[in-house]
């Protein structure tokens with residue numbers, strides 16, 4: 420079966436820059452793809468790379484789409500190479516919706532984690548998210564000096580309701596000693612601290628494996644398992660704590676399903692800060708593959724100003 424294919428690049432300014440130890444992220448560049456089947460049914464997909472996590476760059480994704488014919492087949496989609504994981508996700512999710520006649524997995528049982536701003540701004544923002552019903556928050560660390568962040572952390576912990584879970588995401592920005600200090604600080608806060616995410620850079624896997632066996636606070640790998648190949652490698656190197664899965668950049672959904680059916684892993688699904696198209700496709704996978712009810716990192720934090728109703732159609736009209 421052939422599918423008519425077209426695509427549009429989009430750029431969206433974050434309402435508030437995303438500050439992590441990787442730096443300040445102000446503009447989200449993505450691509451929206453459109454497939455139309457022989458019956459005329461339209462399906463959208465989203466390609467939202469995060470190259471500093473290890474996916475392809477937006478230029479590589481654009482170059483790949485530009486060289487495709489305007490009629491593509493299932494075979495072309497399933498032969499997208501593994502070095503284009505965001506493209507694999509975007510094309511396969513668009514195709515799946517057509518092949519499943521848009522039958523969706525219910526996402527009603529998912530719970531969501533809200534992303535707090537880095538630094539002391541978190542002290543003002545958490546109540547708003549709590550009022551919206553979030554019971555899990557994620558806060559970025561490894562951005563400011565550790566003494567400053569520990570001070571903010573202590574104020575945060577004292578004010579947070581006991582039923583609330585806090586995730587700390589260092590984006591690989593801590594030193595080994597700082598990671599140990601955070602783990603020690605969290606040692607008796609298990610009820611509140613769900614995990615520390617990617618405390619060390621991806622080239623310090625051994626150190627993270629050692630720390631995961633030394634402290635009771637759990638460690639979650641994120642950048643270390645950004646692609647399916649990395650996920651498999653970390654599993655083979657005996658990682659049995661938590662894996663953060665970003666469906667938008669990990670690669671082929673069908674290959675991810677196969678891995679999750681073969682191996683029992685403790686996983687958390689996480690956003691690549693995508694539009695509603697990529698978000699819905701990722702939440703489908705989360706609903707299908709989540710086994711332990713961990714909150715998914717897809718809180719509606721209004722990363723972007725609300726799109727007008729017909730924004731998608733206008734992308735195809737304005738050319």
Ligand SMILES: O=C(O)CCC(=O)C1=CC=C[C@@H](O)[C@@H]1C(=O)O
Pocket residue numbers: 437439469532533534557588590641688689690691692715716717
């Ligand atoms: O996982 C979540 O709770 C929200 C998404 C999120 O934190 C991230 C998305 C993309 C890149 C990073 O800034 C960050 C992460 O490191 O997980």
Ligand SMILES: [Mg+2]
Pocket residue numbers: 588590616617641642663
């Ligand atoms: Mg992370």
